[in-house]
Amino acid sequence: MTLFLNGTPLVVDSETGQRALTAAHNAGTRVKCVCRTPSPEMYIAATTGKFIVKRMPGTGPDHAIDCPSFLAPEELSGLAQIQASAITEDPDDGTTTLKLGFPLRKNSKSRTAPEQTGAKPTEAKVAPRKLTITSVLHFLWHEADLGNWYPRMEGKRFWGVIHYALRRAAAAKIVNGQDLSRILYVPEYFKLDDKSQIAARRNRVFANLRPAGRGATPFGLVISEYKGKEITPHGARFIFKHAPDCAFFADKDLSKKFDKVFGEQLLLLEAMGSGHAILIASFSIAKAGYPVLHEIGVMLVTDNWIPFEGLRDLDVLTALTEQSRAFQKQMRFNLPADAPIASAVLLDTTDPVALFVADNPDDAGALALLTKASEEGRYASWCWFDEEPMRPFPDRGASPSSHHSRPPEGRAGETWDNPIPSGAIERFPDED
8 A cells, every 4th residue: 555645655654754744634634545546535643652544434445455444334344333423533633432332430329310301302313322342342353453364464463463453443542531542451461571560551551440539430441351250259250361460350240140141152162162252341440459340241253363253154254264365354343133244355356245144044034134235235245145065255356465564573572463453554574
């Protein structure tokens, strides 16, 4: 991908490029991506102490299929339902505001019930959509481009990559009037030798969650790989894989609800013998200093950290990775489990191809909705709706560009290989 600013090629991570972006950001000038004609405009945002370039809202399909800023149409996933309602991007200041459907604080006093006037409604309107806690996880995974897969990533995605990408994706995201990155805890890749430094960085996040005086108790968010839980006399201690020195407490009711809601998913992962369970939860800091969980969501991902919903969805993703295909996973966000979405979109074909999978081929109602979605989309579709073995995927066409960017080496010494989140363009040295 080549970017132009005021008719001049732009190298974002160079000193000259950063100076040009600073001036352009102050002037409100747009960057152009010349991946295709007409050239899609992009906007400038400040994150992690520097300027980056992001695609304009709703322009993902306008980019070439091999451009890092390409995004499949929002209607193929659950993104269309929440974009511009629960998620609002502001290209002028580079921020994205998320409307949450769950609390991020606990008041010291119970809320007073709203007054019942008995008056008839005077307006007919749709209730504003808000993100569930699982939808926030889907959105950050999406923003971090962790649903994208290219063959060269094989063997190069580790928790260090996930941590870096999620932290970067959270930058410039506003929730309840505050910076999400200030209250988001994503455990680092754990190294025993760095235990004290890691704990100090974690405690800086926890310090932001201590209540001021007798006011409301603020909540934070944690995203981590779930390892297990230990039953205690008053509830359970939740253990996260990369935070072995920091257990999160849940009371008995929440622990039981967790088993009831997510038990089948965790059993599926156990039966597979592979993959990861990614947990997102709101939490507060008790007076004694330990974290307490309040609301929990879970998402299953493959060994390559690609989200999946069921065995047939997993079969398709496994076949794609084994055949060294490039694709973009579609996620559900707020949509119910029976709403039709594409499983993935192929990125190594001449034109994008949407893949649709029936989780239960015997469900006639769900099958009808999937069939309609596959026939009415703007892209050609590949469908697996019966009990027969899946048919071959469409042939490769234009190969993805070889110049997708990747972040630097992680703190844990792991190698990185992941497209930069949200269309940000950077260059880093190759791994050895």
